[in-house]
Amino acid sequence: MSRSAQRVTAGLAGLLLIGTAASAEIPEGERRSGFDYMSRETQAMQRDDTANPGMLWVREGEALWAKKAGPAERACADCHDDAKSSMRGVAARYPAFSEAAGRPVDLEQRINECRSERQGAKPLPYESQELLAITTYVAHQSRGLPVAPPRDERLDAFRERGRALYEARQGQLNLSCALCHDDNPGRHLAAAPIPQAHPTGYPLYRLEWQGVGSLRRRLRNCLVGMRAEAYPYGAPEYVDLELYLMSRAAGMPLETPAVRP
Amino acid sequence: MAGALINVPKEIRRGEPFEIKTLVRHPMETGYRRGASGEEIPRDIVNRFTCAYNGQEIFSADLFPAIAANPFISFFTVATESGELVFTWTDDAGKAQTETVKITVA
DSSP states (O other): OOHHHHHHHHHHHHHHHHTTSOOOOOOGGGOOOGGGGSOHHHHHHHHOTTTOTHHHHHHHHHHHHTSOBTTTTBOHHHHHOOHHHHTTTHHHHOSEEETTTTEEEOHHHHHHHHIIIIIOOOOOOTTOHHHHHHHHHHHHTTTTSBOOOOOOHHHHHHHHHHHHHHHSOBTTTTBOHHHHHTTSTTSEETTEEOOOOOOOSOSEEETTTTEEEOHHHHHHHHHHHTTOOOOOTTOHHHHHHHHHHHHHTTTSBOOSSOEEO | OOOEEEEOOSOBOTTOEEEEEEEEOOOOBOSOOBOTTSOBOOOBOEEEEEEEETTEEEEEEEOOTTSOSSOEEEEEEEOOSSEEEEEEEEETTSOEEEEEEEEOBO
């Protein structure tokens, strides 16, 4: 066995041992964005809007914002006007409670709600380039603003469900989100640093994906990595998890479109 | 192919070098991958990039399948006079995307 393979095995064994201790939340002063765990080169890529490939999606979203859709012949801009002012701070408040759905919805689902109710258009499929582009454009308007989960009692039960999912062990490796992201951030799984799992940059450009993807897609990645069965794309579990993750990241600045390795 | 971001400095002085940064949206499909049902995904990459400054080619690059999606290319040139920079990306299908940027040299 090579030395690096030995180290990985030792690391995994350590992780399993640590797993017996109760997870503790990260203290506010020690919270760090995934940005801080990246190489200098990738950080530079995110900082420079002319080198950040996520900006291509922002630009496409800007075009879609003004494009009429559905039989109502209405564009997002016809109701919401200039996104730069009307959408400022919106992404920082999501997921939020939707009367129509009777439960919290994330930004993508809210955009689709608008499409079907106001524009009469078909909802865009999850992870479609169009939905990602509009969402990235809307979320980009909140860049730099602190995550501000709404004080809405109707959300509490869902947030608690998200926390329970976050702390529950699942999959063949019998891991929970908390085991890595609360107990071992900054350490490594093989060569990959473990971040604290603050969803501050979504939708983001991931170098591994060579494209922009949603938090939903990222959560699916983690579930597959734990050898658990990923929830289907429209599953409420993703929104519950996002609710909890956003409350955990409250006050941290949004980075959309972030770049991650 | 849709969308490109091009960045040149706002103020350029005659006789001095300046940086041009380009980013184009393209999947850069290598041709080595297979789809979910095992079929080959045909190669589709940007294979050539050129930049012309007032009609004269000042920079060109050949691209290959190992280059990641949405290729970012940056390079320097020396400012001689005000005018146009024309950027062209040509893909395997022979389709070209062209973007034009005006520059003012002081």
